[in-house]
Amino acid sequence: MSESAPAINFSPSNIRGDALSTPGTALRILGFAILVIAFVMGMRAQDQGLFLRTWMQAWLFVTTISLGALFFLIVHHITHAGWSVVVRRPAEAIAANLQWLWIGFLPFVFYWWKGELDFIFPWANLDALKQISAAEAELVAKKSAFLNDKFFMIRAGVYLVTWVVLARFFVGNSVAQDSDGSMTHTKKLEKWAGPAAILFGLTTSFAAFDWIMSLNPAWFSTMFGVYFFVGCCTGGFAYIGIVCLRLQALGYLKGIITTEHYQDIGKLLFAFGVVFWAYIAFSQYMLIWYGNIPEETAWFLARQIGEWRWVSVVLLFGHFILPFLFLISRWTKRWRGTLLFACVWMVAAQWFDLFYLIQPKIPHDIGVYDTYEQILAHYSNESAHFFSPWNWVLLVGFMLMLTGSTMRRLSSMGLLCIKDPRLNESLRFENM
Template sequence: MSHAHVPIDLSDRNIELGSTGSVARLACFALGILALIAAILLAVTGNVEWPVFWRSWLQNWIFVLEISLGTLFFVFIQHLTKAGWSTVVRRPAEVLASNLNWLWLGFVPIAVLIFMGDAGKLFPWTDMAMLAEEAPEEAHLVEGKLAFLNVPFFMIRAAIYFIIWAFLGTWFLRMSIRQGRDGGLAATRTMQKMAPVAAILFGLSVTFAAFDWMMSLSPAWFSTMFGVYAFCGTATCGFSVMIIVCLLLQRNGYMVNLITREHYQDMGKFLFAFGMVFWAYIGFSQYMLIWYANIPEETGWFLARQLGEWGWFSAWLLFGHFCIPFVFLISRHPKRDWKTLMIAAVWMLFFGWFDVYWLVMPMIPHDLASFATYDAAAEAYASERTGIFRPVNWLLLVGMLSIFAGVTIGRLRSHPLVCRKDPWLDKSVGFENF
C-alpha cells in the first residue's frame, strides 16, 4: 500500500449528520414495531404455532446480533494490527458495534419462555421428561451434558456474553470519541492494548454462545468447529452492513473524499476473505470430517438438512454464499465500484440471514436413526418443508432489522462520522492499494 496527499474535509457538513435522518429513524421505528406486533398477532390468533414463532424469533435475533458482533470484530482487529487505512471507516463500525449494549433485550422473551418451563420444543434439554418420552436414546445422550446444559448455568453464561459484548462495543466507541475530542496518542495506545484482550473474550464468548443458542437446539449433536463457523456468520453480516452504511452515507453527501475506492476495495477484501472463502473452508471442513467419521450422533444433523426441501435449500446456501459471490467479487474491479460492491454486500447480507435460517430452523426427526438407508429416510421425509415463506419469518426480520436501523441512525447522528483527531487520519485518507 502507499499514501497520497488528499485535502481532508472535516467540516460539520461533511462528517456530521445533524438533523439528517430524523424521518428515516422514526420510519424505521414505526415499521419495526408494526412488523413485530403483526408477527405476534399471527401467533396469538393461531395462524402460526408458538414453537415455530419462537424458533423464528431466535433465528432473526441471532442474525441481527451477528451484524454488531461482526463490526466489533472489525474494530478490534484494526487496533490489534495497528492498521491505519481503516481510520475513516471505523466510526460507522464502532456505532454498529455499540448496539451490543441493548441487543440483549431480544433474548429476554427467550429467557422468560425458559423460566416458565415452556421451551421444550425450542431447547429440548429444558424438558428432559418430554425428550425422554419422544426420543429416549437422544435423552440418554443429553443426560451426560446436563452439567453444562441446565437453565441456571445457561442463563449465567448468557449474562456473561452480554456483559462482555456490551462492554467492548461501548468502550471502543467511547474511547474513539475521546480520541476525537482530546487528540494525542493516549487513546489510540489504550485501544491497541485492549485489542488482544477483546480478541480473546470475543472468540470465547461467540463460540460458547453458538453452542448455547444454536447447537443446543439439537442437544445430542456436537461439533468442535461450530463456533468458528458461527464466527464466519458474524463476519459476513457485519462486513456487509458496514459496507452498506458507508455507501449510503456517501451517496447522501457525507464523508466526501474521505472514503475512497481504496477503502471500499479493502472492505470488499474483508467480506471476500471471511464471508466467502473462510466460511466455505470451515463449512467444508466440518462437513467432511463428520461425513468421514460417520458417527450417527453427528451425521443426523446434516441429514436433517438434506431431507425434502432442505436439500435444495442447502444447495442454494452453498451457491449463494460462496460460488456465485466468489466469482463476482474475486476481481478488484467490483470491489472498487460502488454499485457492484453494494450489490455484493446486500447479496451477502441476505445469505448471512439464509445461513442462520439453515442453522436454526431444521429439526432432526427423532426416528431418523431407525432408517436402514439414506434413501429410506429421504423417501419418508420427502414432504419436509423449509417454511421459509411463512409471513412470520419476514415480519420478524423486518421488525428487528428496522429497529436496529433506527437505533443505528440515531447514534450516527450523535457523533461525528470520522474521528477528527485520530493520528492515523492523514494516512487513512491518502491510502492507496498497490
C-alpha cells in the same frame, strides 16, 4: 502511499449526520412496534416452537452483524491499522447496537420463567424428551451439567454483558478522542484489543453452542464456534460496506472514503465471508461424513430431506460459488455499484445461513431406516417453512431496529474519527 494528503472537505455538512436522527428514530419506533406485536401474537401461535426458532434466527441475524462490526474494530486496533480509520465510525455505530440487542433475548427469559423453554430447547424438559426418544434423552442427560436452564441463563448473561462492555469501551474511547484529541485513547484501545479478541472468541463460540447447537442437543461439532464466528464476519463486513456506500450516496464523507477503502472492504468480505466460510463449512461436513457417527450425521441428514435439500443447494451456490466468481475480480470490489450488490447479497446469505442452521429439526426416528434412499423417500414432503410469515415479519422488525439505531448513532457521534492520529494515513491510502 501517496506523498501528500488530498484536500478534504471537513465541513459539518460532510462529516456530521445530524439529519439522520429523525428518520432513524422513526425506523426504530416502527421496528419496535412490529416486534412487540409479533411477540404478543407469537405467544398465541399454534406452533410456538417455530415462532421461537424464527425469533432466534432474526435476533441472531442482527446480533451477528453487530458482532462482526465489533470484531472489525478489535482487529483495527490490534493491527494498528491506518487504512480503516475513515470507515471505523460506521463500524462503531453498528457495533454500538450491542448495547441494546440484549433486549432481543428477553423472550427466552420469559419462556424460561414460564417453564416452557422446551418449546425451542428440547434439553429443557428431559421427561418430555424421554417420551419422544428415550435414547436421545439418555444421551442428553449426560450433558445436564452444562445443559440446564439456570446455567444456560447465567452463561447468556455473561455473553451479553461482555458484548455490551466491549462495545461501550471501543466506541466510547473513540468518541471521547473526537473531543479531547488525546493519544491516550488510541493507546488504551490498542492495549486492550488483544484481551478483547480472546473474550470475543470465547463468548461467540459458546453462544453458538448454547443458542444454535443445543437446539439439537444430541449433536455436536467442535468447529461450530468458528463457523458462527465466520458468519459474524460475513454479516458485519458486508453491512459496514452498505452503510459506507449509503452515506456517500446521501452526500456524506465525499472525498474521504475512496475506491481504495472500498476495495479493502471487498477483500475482507471475500476472504472471510466467501473463502473462509467455505473452508470451515466443508471441513465440518467432511469430518462428520468421514467419521460417520450417527449422533453427528443426523444433523446433516435433516438438511437433505424434503425442501431442505434445495435450501442446502441454494446455500452452497449463494454463499460460496456465485459470490466467489463475482468478487474474485478486483474491479467488482472497486466499483461502488457492484460492491453494494455484493454486500447486500452477502448480508442476505448470512440470514439464509442462520435459517439453515436454526430451523431444521432432526426427526427422532431418522435412525431406524437402513438406507439413505429410504430416509429421502420417507421425508420427501418435509417443509422448510421458508414462506412462514414469521420469517419476514421478524426480519423486517429487527432490521428496522438495527438500521434506525445505527442512523441515530451516526447522527450523535459524527461520521468520522476526526482526531485519530492515523487519519492522514487513511486519507492517503492507496492499494498497491
